[in-house]
Amino acid sequence: MEQRINFTTQAFIFNQMGSIAAVGGISNNGIFFRKIQDETRYLRVRNLTVRSSVASKQESLQFSKVESHKLEKTVRIGVLGASGYTGSEIVRLLANHPYFDITLMTADRKAGQSIGSVFPHLATQDLPDMVAVKDADFSDVDAVFCCLPHGTTQEIIKSLPTRLKIVDLSADFRLRNVSEYEEWYGQPHKATDLQKEAVYGLTEILRTEIQSARLVANPGCFPTSILLPLIPLINAKLIEVKNIIIDSKSGVSGAGRGAKEANLYTEIAEGIHSYGVTRHRHAPEIEQGLSDAAHSKVTMSFTPHLMPMSRGMQSTIYVEMAPGVSSEDLNQHLRSFYENEEFVKLMKDDKPPHTRHVRGSNYCFVNVFPDRIPGRAIIISVIDNLVKGASGQAIQNLNLMMGIPETTGLLYLPLFP
Numbered sequence: 001m002e003q004r005i006n007f008t009t010q011a012f013i014f015n016q017m018g019s020i021a022a023v024g025g026i027s028n029n030g031i032f033f034r035k036i037q038d039e040t041r042y043l044r045v046r047n048l049t050v051r052s053s054v055a056s057k058q059e060s061l062q063f064s065k066v067e068s069h070k071l072e073k074t075v076r077i078g079v080l081g082a083s084g085y086t087g088s089e090i091v092r093l094l095a096n097h098p099y100f101d102i103t104l105m106t107a108d109r110k111a112g113q114s115i116g117s118v119f120p121h122l123a124t125q126d127l128p129d130m131v132a133v134k135d136a137d138f139s140d141v142d143a144v145f146c147c148l149p150h151g152t153t154q155e156i157i158k159s160l161p162t163r164l165k166i167v168d169l170s171a172d173f174r175l176r177n178v179s180e181y182e183e184w185y186g187q188p189h190k191a192t193d194l195q196k197e198a199v200y201g202l203t204e205i206l207r208t209e210i211q212s213a214r215l216v217a218n219p220g221c222f223p224t225s226i227l228l229p230l231i232p233l234i235n236a237k238l239i240e241v242k243n244i245i246i247d248s249k250s251g252v253s254g255a256g257r258g259a260k261e262a263n264l265y266t267e268i269a270e271g272i273h274s275y276g277v278t279r280h281r282h283a284p285e286i287e288q289g290l291s292d293a294a295h296s297k298v299t300m301s302f303t304p305h306l307m308p309m310s311r312g313m314q315s316t317i318y319v320e321m322a323p324g325v326s327s328e329d330l331n332q333h334l335r336s337f338y339e340n341e342e343f344v345k346l347m348k349d350d351k352p353p354h355t356r357h358v359r360g361s362n363y364c365f366v367n368v369f370p371d372r373i374p375g376r377a378i379i380i381s382v383i384d385n386l387v388k389g390a391s392g393q394a395i396q397n398l399n400l401m402m403g404i405p406e407t408t409g410l411l412y413l414p415l416f417p
């Protein structure tokens, strides 16, 4: 039977692998209610004693512990660039977030409009109209998702109150070396002090640094799909750092919502094409991550392709293994490295993951295959460019920065078919 419940506490049940098995709330009289995915209804879970290890009879999983958090504070969120693809994806994902409450949204050409008029799929959300950044009042905001074009972003972030926590989805604060930024982005960096403060937001790899950061540079979508499998393998010296070849494919939403001739249906449908060959601006970002892992300068070959699909990203990575290492060793290492992670999963069989298996979710699915050529392996990694490649990872990072479980509001299963 449906009922309205006022929760005082949000609770998480973990399975024995340490992953969150159920999210719910604890009512005033101490009863745990399990949240039903993607709905606002809750299922009463009986026979579960909070703070004990007794499993619920209604659950097939063996619960190992319950952690609870007081729902004391609501974090007031500003979404800069809410009329774009990543901004609107933040709004969609936050609809079910128990702590984050959107109090401010900005747009540029669409300033003055409601989110529902710009994105009818969000018309059910009761949110303030979007305003221009110059008219934005940050007095009711604690944290900001900055979903603006690179270049514009630095100056806007520089002008924000310093008490705000910021997750920047643009490329403006990702490269530590500002001269490298100038070389690849064709303009000098205009906020070099802030650059020193920024922490690169590849959550599973830099969790500790992100927790205490004020400004997080959310990674690019291609780098996310590539660095998640490669960094642990380089750290463990299981692959050679020379001759890494990466072939990546992206859905068209990766290019943003702005009208561009190159992104017309007629230019995209019924074919694929490579772009940015040898000079894509994600190359230095990927090499920065790989070099940090290797403690030496790493270079690689990277070619992105545009696919006739709205979202999704696959990176196919060709590597040379260290002497005596097999592709099964790579698989085993990644499996154990990500064993307790909710969002990075190694496939259990020998099938390649598909972009459609992670669509709309914050998951990264990975598999490793032996190449026909001895000593080489092929790694396939898929994400949704708008979720793990942008807005989902951004929420995961802000969760950490606010000291709440990082999966909060992100346990959406992929949308299939």
Ligand SMILES: NC(=O)C1=CN([C@@H]2O[C@H](COP(=O)(O)OP(=O)(O)OC[C@H]3O[C@@H](n4cnc5c(N)ncnc54)[C@H](OP(=O)(O)O)[C@@H]3O)[C@@H](O)[C@H]2O)C=CC1
Binding pocket: 080, 081, 082, 083, 084, 085, 086, 087, 106, 107, 108, 109, 110, 111, 133, 146, 147, 148, 149, 150, 152, 169, 170, 171, 219, 220, 221, 253, 254, 255, 256, 257, 258, 385, 386, 389, 390
């Ligand atoms: N799309 C993706 O898959 C990914 C994108 N990113 C990065 O995230 C950022 C946002 O991308 P995305 O959402 O795709 O881009 P969109 O082009 O879809 O959206 C851009 C947003 O910024 C606003 N805007 C544009 N110019 C200005 C300006 N001069 N001043 C203030 N606001 C402005 C736009 O407002 P209006 O619509 O009103 O003009 C819109 O809200 C970019 O830096 C992008 O590179 C990162 C990872 C993945």
Ligand SMILES: CC(=O)N[C@@H](CCC(=O)OP(=O)(O)O)C(=O)O
Binding pocket: 150, 169, 170, 171, 219, 220, 221, 222, 250, 251, 252, 253, 254, 255, 256, 282, 304, 306
């Ligand atoms: C399909 C497409 O055009 N994709 C974008 C990458 C999207 C992304 O992650 O870009 P940022 O580095 O700006 O955040 C591109 O290739 O430039």
